[in-house]
Amino acid sequence: MDFINAIILILNYIFVPALAYGSQLALGAIFVTLIYGILRFANFATGDMMSFGTMFVILFTWYLQSYGISFGVLPTALLAIPFAIIFMVSYMLIIDKFVFKYYRTNKSPPVQLAMVSIGVMFVTQAVVRIVIGPSDRRFFDGEKFLIKAGEFKEMTGLNEGLAIKSTQVITIIVTLILVSTLFWFLNKTKTGKSMRAYSDNEDLALLSGIDPKKIVMITWVIAGILATIGGTLYGLDKSFKPFTYFNNMLPIFAAAIVGGIGNPFGAFLGGYVIAFSEILLTYAYKKFFMYILPESMEPDGLIQLLSTDYKFAVSFSILVIVLLYRPSGIFKGKVL
């Protein structure tokens, strides 16, 4: 019985939250990696682009709510996503046309494009803060829990409750659907294949008649979709605050590089690597050991490897270690 309790404890406090957080990171990391692989620069505006898309979702959610439209037990935000994506994608295409295109046609070094993306970051951040303000916003509605801790305890008769938030389930399901569609698109369709070819070897792809304009456009469209959905899922699960989104850029970068930058599948797994290691290393295992060890060996301390204050630092340290030993990432991205 104690053993099952211990497993439920781990599921409740480590596995489920890490899976949800990892999915959110994974979407962001694929976004970073696509931009890096095809447009060839590190996009420092990642976090703010995600908050920009989420902002549209929130505005549409409010609009729908004002008409009394809701999505039943699911959050209304899911209904708002398609509309937000339209705005987000057009924003990205406008940014590309007026900002990034010039440097791409001039074949500027990637560092210059990264600097330009800092300019875009400032502008996007300003627009988000001016439109919706810098404060914390919750836009979740519908049923909050799929399984409540109390109900679970009653049902199974265990000491430990397992609480699963509906946002966590939505996050995981949406991520799986989105990512599998994306991989199907990249691997099976002609456009997806030409995108991969372009990412692999630009000159060769151009020689074989691939239209770079189309590739770039499709990349921004996919990026817009990923950014909006990733941002919204994070906002539904936690809350929307522009500053947090800006900070999320850092673990997202870590996930993309750990997974091998330029490699979408690596980025997907990288998100989970980062999320799990952050939570595993900062969790206090005292209760876990109380369950599995005999009473005489019960630990006194918290058995916490690192204090939760260092949550971010964990993912960054992993990144530094990966950069040192395998600069191309765990799952072999571009060799840099």
Next chain:
Amino acid sequence: MRKNLNVIAAYSIMMGLIILVGIFQSWNIALSIFNLCLISAVMTMGANIQWGYAGLINFGIMGFTALGGLAAVLISVNPVQEAWSVGGANILLSLFLIIGIVLAVRFVLKKYQKTKIRNYVIAAIIISGIIIIRLVSEPGIEAIEEVNPARTGFLGGLGLPIIFSWIVGAFFAGGLAFVIGKVALGLRADYLAIATLLISEIVIAIIKHEDWLTRGVKNVIGLKRPAPYEVNLQQTDWFINLVEKFNSGKLALISDITERQAALNQFVIEGSSIFVKLCYSGLFLVVVIILLILTQKALYSPWGRMMRAIRDNEEAANAMGKNVVKQHLLIFVLGSAIVGIAGAMLVTQDGLFTPGSYRPLRYTFLIWVMVIVGGSGNNFGAILGGFVVWFLWIEAAPIGLYLVNLTTAGLDDTHFLKVHLIESVPYFRFLMMGIGLLLIMRYRPKGILPEKIEIK
């Protein structure tokens, strides 16, 4: 003279703007903008050395600034005797352990061939070392943090004049830069940017949460000052006489004695804070000028030429027998040390150390905007960038307010759009920075004062 006309023109416009702020807003505001401009200028010089001279991209400026600030605390605060007696031994022992681990790892690295086993041994040394250090330091840290937590709760510093911290801050930042450089300088440009950005976040996390060293988010306030205190000045005779002489014209207009005394008091209070700020300006100006002379000399020395050669073509420079790796490391350390000085200056000026206030937007990306806008590779450009961008950063709110009022003049004062826009005026600074950066990158990619190589 002709050649430097644009430099002189740019600087006079900048000083003119600050003087205008003095006339229209207040001299206090103008001087505080000027002081922070000088500090920003030091930071941009540091970043410019790395980016402009050598093409190294360092997004970890925030971390070096914070280390400089930490130096100010560790140098100037009086030591907390009680904390030392309860936990000092544990902390010192941990320090020796850390040195021991580093030496052990070095020994293993030097002595044995590169194999899998060696990696495991190193990992084992580090992990067991960390566990031992935690066991040793934990009781000490807890004891230290319990010593009067509302006022101290940390080890304190050395109790020396704060001005020394400017040098120590440089050494702290340089030391960290040495470690980062050893680890990360081999990476490609954008990887280096991301790695330094993340490492600086780790530094901030440590400073924020190691309360025994830095008091963490509880902040350290009331640091010593290199300048006199306003309150003391207001009671000093020579200062009151000085203010009286300065404002004699205005005071003569007031006939009533008590009123004149009240006016004089007002002038003394205002004057004291201006005087203190002027003291800081003087100190900062000395630092900026010394650094400017040194960096200018370096730029036109054989060493500077070599750095440019390395920046423009690494392979060729390498083929000519220049040690690229070593020079990169050197310049990374030098630039970061300068940023460390700026960090210590900043804390000195504020008189308080607030680890929570270090954010990448303000201390990393804004500095980069300064470097790019001013002109990378040109020291005068970098300093000018620091001035222009900081000036706009502060004055963006008033300018934004003016623009909002202008564009919404037709609307009612209670119209929701107008109210909303006026509330979000503080964020116009981000918009301004972003658009400014994008425009400069597009139409004047070398900055306001571009790099100019004169062969002498």
